[in-house]
Amino acid sequence: MLISIDPSNGTPIYEQIVRQVKYNVANGSLVGGQQVPSVRDLAKMLAINPNTIQRAYQLLQSDGVLETVRGRGQHVAAGAKRSCVSQRARVIHDELAMVVEEGLQAGLEPAELRESFEAAIRRFNRRKPPGDSSA
Amino acid sequence: MLISIDPSNGTPIYEQIVRQVKYNVANGSLVGGQQVPSVRDLAKMLAINPNTIQRAYQLLQSDGVLETVRGRGQHVAAGAKRSCVSQRARVIHDELAMVVEEGLQAGLEPAELRESFEAAIRRFNRRKPPGDSSA
Amino acid sequence: MLISIDPSNGTPIYEQIVRQVKYNVANGSLVGGQQVPSVRDLAKMLAINPNTIQRAYQLLQSDGVLETVRGRGQHVAAGAKRSCVSQRARVIHDELAMVVEEGLQAGLEPAELRESFEAAIRRFNRRKPPGDSSA
Amino acid sequence: MLISIDPSNGTPIYEQIVRQVKYNVANGSLVGGQQVPSVRDLAKMLAINPNTIQRAYQLLQSDGVLETVRGRGQHVAAGAKRSCVSQRARVIHDELAMVVEEGLQAGLEPAELRESFEAAIRRFNRRKPPGDSSA
DNA sequence: GTGGTCTAGACCACC
DNA sequence: GTGGTCTAGACCACG
Numbered sequence: 256m257l258i259s260i261d262p263s264n265g266t267p268i269y270e271q272i273v274r275q276v277k278y279n280v281a282n283g284s285l286v287g288g289q290q291v292p293s294v295r296d297l298a299k300m301l302a303i304n305p306n307t308i309q310r311a312y313q314l315l316q317s318d319g320v321l322e323t324v325r326g327r328g329q330h331v332a333a334g335a336k337r338s339c340v341s342q343r344a345r346v347i348h349d350e351l352a353m354v355v356e357e358g359l360q361a362g363l364e365p366a367e368l369r370e371s372f373e374a375a376i377r378r379f380n381r382r383k384p385p386g387d388s389s390a
Numbered sequence: 391m392l393i394s395i396d397p398s399n400g401t402p403i404y405e406q407i408v409r410q411v412k413y414n415v416a417n418g419s420l421v422g423g424q425q426v427p428s429v430r431d432l433a434k435m436l437a438i439n440p441n442t443i444q445r446a447y448q449l450l451q452s453d454g455v456l457e458t459v460r461g462r463g464q465h466v467a468a469g470a471k472r473s474c475v476s477q478r479a480r481v482i483h484d485e486l487a488m489v490v491e492e493g494l495q496a497g498l499e500p501a502e503l504r505e506s507f508e509a510a511i512r513r514f515n516r517r518k519p520p521g522d523s524s525a
Numbered sequence: 526m527l528i529s530i531d532p533s534n535g536t537p538i539y540e541q542i543v544r545q546v547k548y549n550v551a552n553g554s555l556v557g558g559q560q561v562p563s564v565r566d567l568a569k570m571l572a573i574n575p576n577t578i579q580r581a582y583q584l585l586q587s588d589g590v591l592e593t594v595r596g597r598g599q600h601v602a603a604g605a606k607r608s609c610v611s612q613r614a615r616v617i618h619d620e621l622a623m624v625v626e627e628g629l630q631a632g633l634e635p636a637e638l639r640e641s642f643e644a645a646i647r648r649f650n651r652r653k654p655p656g657d658s659s660a
Numbered sequence: 661m662l663i664s665i666d667p668s669n670g671t672p673i674y675e676q677i678v679r680q681v682k683y684n685v686a687n688g689s690l691v692g693g694q695q696v697p698s699v700r701d702l703a704k705m706l707a708i709n710p711n712t713i714q715r716a717y718q719l720l721q722s723d724g725v726l727e728t729v730r731g732r733g734q735h736v737a738a739g740a741k742r743s744c745v746s747q748r749a750r751v752i753h754d755e756l757a758m759v760v761e762e763g764l765q766a767g768l769e770p771a772e773l774r775e776s777f778e779a780a781i782r783r784f785n786r787r788k789p790p791g792d793s794s795a
Numbered sequence: 796g797t798g799g800t801c802t803a804g805a806c807c808a809c810c
Numbered sequence: 811g812t813g814g815t816c817t818a819g820a821c822c823a824c825g
Contacts, residue, residue, distance in 0.1 A: 304802045329812095402823080
């Protein structure tokens with residue numbers, strides 16, 4: 256599991272953590288039942304206040320991603336992966352729809368947006384060619 | 391010119407104003423040289439704090455959209471329209487590229503994203519059929 | 526609105542606050558749109574740390590009971606009353622079902638439980654006779 | 661004697677043990693004078709920390725349910741059954757009274773509560789028909 | 796003035 | 811050792 260924090264970023268630290276944990280769960284870096292670092296450990300690792308970690312973990316709990324097992328720390332919930340993946344997909348589709356609408360409302364031509372869209376896909380494929388499953 | 395504010399919305403009011411002024415400039419509702427309401431007037435119209443308007447106007451000035459003419463209030467800058475349009479287009483293209491990359495990185499298929507993309511365009515066209523330029 | 530805190534009570538302070546606010550909303554002491562005390566004010570009134578109030582208010586927000594209006598504090602959400610009432614009713618019915626099941630499983634006779642149940646109702650009516658709507 | 665622990669449950673493990681021992685005593689699965697597993701044995705059986713068992717046994721001792729016979733381990737006290745049964749009954753009656761009061765105070769109608777009460781009894785009878793005393 | 800975030804350090808219950 | 815709660819005090823963005 257890899258978590259990196261940018262404290263000078265606008266988004267709150269606890270939210271950065273929440274996102275990255277969810278992301279790790281979604282892509283399989285964290286699997287169901289696996290233990291995540293304790294509040295204090297992660298706080299030390301990231302050099303931030305334990306309270307901030309605590310907050311992030313609590314949010315993850317109420318989102319059903321983490322479960323606490325009495326006195327033995329936090330574990331990834333069983334069905335977490337599925338829900339994280341679907342949640343992420345939904346968010347992205349919503350964002351895509353929103354930006355497209357914005358563009359059209361701003362007077363951009365569909366063809367223009369489509370070109371931009373396809374270019375983004377081509378750019379991605381060039382960086383990570385099809386067939387590569389190193390992720 | 392039409393500006394509507396939603397104070398219970400997450401985005402700061404001053405930013406809502408900035409965006410809508412730029413939008414009005416971009417689509418021609420506000421043309422170069424035209425005067426915009428004074429800070430106090432706009433504050434009254436929108437029933438919000440004058441400080442907030444002030445802040446928005448300052449940002450618009452530093453973006454080159456507004457200019458103050460000594461003692462005669464704020465006016466839309468000459469080249470404002472062109473810069474607003476191009477800026478808006480650039481922002482949207484960037485956002486589009488970003489969300490596409492996010493989606494691919496999250497493991498969504500290009501075809502899936504493309505479908506979502508086209509659906510958004512169809513949805514927009516249905517609401518505002520082609521040929522309509524009432525906006 | 527009346528909120529009283531018992532810090533020596535086992536249940537966390539922030540939860541006591543959440544419950545009492547919901548309770549006040551459910552019974553009409555707090556109506557939709559009404560403003561609740563600011564974080565700092567309530568903290569002073571109850572002589573507890575603002576952070577604790579903050580936490581309670583945040584939970585109430587995510588439960589849809591409170592809404593923050595930019596820079597003008599927290600307000601009771603429009604549909605809050607209905608949801609609070611129904612939520613409270615559901616919780617109580619669940620608790621009732623649970624304690625009855627516990628009792629039966631412990632070998633108590635239905636008649637015995639029924640007597641206890643009716644006694645509780647009689648006791649309540651004696652304290653607050655029917656027709657009294659002073660609450 | 662049957663004890664099952666759910667470590668991911670909110671209630672402390674030692675309390676789960678206390679309750680289940682009392683329950684077993686109340687329904688006759690554990691009779692006066694009978695020996696209970698040693699701290700170490702029970703800890704192994706339940707795969708939990710011996711300290712936790714220790715704590716549970718201490719509580720049971722101070723409640724008069726268990727007695728230590730020097731060098732021969734923990735035994736169920738002579739009058740334990742009677743006290744467990746009556747204690748359990750009292751607790752349940754109190755809980756019932758409390759939840760009824762809560763409900764009435766929340767504005768629920770007595771008839772409504774009564775219906776919920778009877779439904780719980782019917783539900784229980786259906787699962788464990790009258791005449792069955794296999795528990 | 797408002798809420799939102801973060802830090803530092805403390806205490807507690809549980810295992 | 812674990813998480814959960816609370817306090818005290820600071821800083822920031824917004825209006």
